[in-house]
Amino acid sequence: MRIAAIGVALVLSLTLAACGGAGPATPSGADAVVEVAATAPSGSLIPQRAAGAPRTLVTGLEVPWGLAFFPDGSALVTERESARLLRVSPEGAVTPVGTVTGVAARGEGGLLGVAVSPAFATDRAVFVYYTSATDNRVVRLRVAADGTIDGAAQQVLVSGIPAASIHNGGGLAFGPDGLLYVATGDAGRGAAAQDLGDLGGKILRITPDGAPAAGNPFGTAVFTYGHRNVQGLAFGPDGRMYATEFGQNRVDEINRITPGANYGWPTVEGIGHRAGLTDPLLTWTTSAASPSGLAYAGGSLWAGALRGQRLWRVPLASGGTGGAEPVGTPQPLFTHEFGRLRAVVATPDGSALWITTSNRDGRGSPTAEDDRILVVRLS
Template identity: 55%
Template structure:
């Protein structure tokens, strides 16, 4: 029987409960709850600005680095401080400098934009030289796949090499985030593509976090000897590691709870049997939960001692302090810029760690675009 927690008056106060699975050492935090519809219009309800004030200085005022983009989705920085950015609907890959110079360096012609699908994640290896491989995740007419291309500063992107294909696809729940971990391995998030049982099926690549070598082979230490690092995910779109090499992932819930999970190899995060906490010994509880109207969390990054999460339906940037406590690693969330910039998709820490780049997603079919949307914003992190 499916065990999904439903909002109750008691859940309106922060709560903490330990996962029954010892490896999780997780704390669950439920914020203010209202009735929610997972695919509905953004709500103005939820915690209001100023209710979770920082103990230190807040992040500074965002300013636009680039504008008039078509649903910027994936982003990663090059050694020179510029970033490569994917556009979900156009299939273009752009190079954006800190000064705002923007130019197309290539396109993924096989990417098919339909619903939430299209050209999604992008990652550059951490030790990238001047001509690195660039890794992308995208939707075709039949699947999601991961490929790589050599990038040349003068000539742009070269020919594609397919690393992984056959990842389930649909017009929604495609996952799509790519990131290189501190172990040098490539991590990829996949969605359940609308069929929840894929997340529990060990023979499906759907509803998983994958871990692979830069050549697309299963990484050493993967629990089953295949590509799967963890399972039981509905639709993860954010990955970030702290300075202890702990992996945090942001995950879309259905109607009740969005999640931040501490991802450990071999763990099962419960979908579709569990949404939020309460799965018991077979499943790992999230560290933190939000209602979908407060969050619908997409990209994640760590900088300045906090986990930063971009919220789509919630239209705000969440800051979650990292405590350093192994048993309770996350503090109380603090919100910023609620409804100021609309839907927020991707957040990444700039190479010097003194700021963030943040993308809007108001042209994705669910937002209300304003003049110059979509944009990449730079956010200074003040002392």
């Protein structure tokens, strides 16, 4: 049963826009509304860690999209347009290690999410999500002993995910259960999100070999449905799962993900209080967010905002049970300091966040340093 939602409006400064596109900054007096479905008493929040000042680790990237850490603390980064795979050391050294063949970059599509196998030490496997000429797909690649990746030697795990110039989804993440979660978009076809026979507008759960995971609610790869465009996936305390979602005209979302739930698109945008549909934990006006990457660390969710050009911190409460579980007051950080923020990933020890900018994606205003990887220490 859903927790009864309690609307709470919080007025915060922001920029003007909708659905992840470009848009000039609004005057400093403009307002955004954040609606929290259930507000957590301060005493119930998980102990919080503060974010330090960002430092630039890497400059000169071309539309970095996904980022995932290897066991040694280096990261594998995807570039959306070039289809390159880059290995980035903790010291900021960048090494091209391969190019994924078959990528057809157009609009919001291209080489998108990436995940490193939890069993990497033995299987040397990495997984990427990309837009081809006909669909979006998830493939498995292998890292050679010298660190290179043959982007042509692909094992296709999932194909037939609808593709378009917009709403391609693209997030990948391994859960605590060792299964791979795949975030898809509706490819501009809203009705597809409610069609359990269509892979668009869903979160999928598969094995590392691409089979539907045992225990999936519909006997297929589909884990949840009714999504418009999900890009960020994160796992918090007790394995709780969360996702960012782009709205249409009014609001963007963070959702608590539970098996078999229907998140309402296109019937509902935002908090709808509709029987049979799961409300988001919180919503922002689209100009404040357009949320892409999502991470959990230090008691909070951290969401990268493209149009909103800021990092959102969302404190979590202990003992969440699903549905509209209580969260603390969202806080915007680094507003307009670095432009559009895309990937947000916690380091393996949880001591820092790596964040990519997305100012060279055709919707930003790049500087000579863009695109960048920023490091934010948590204390």
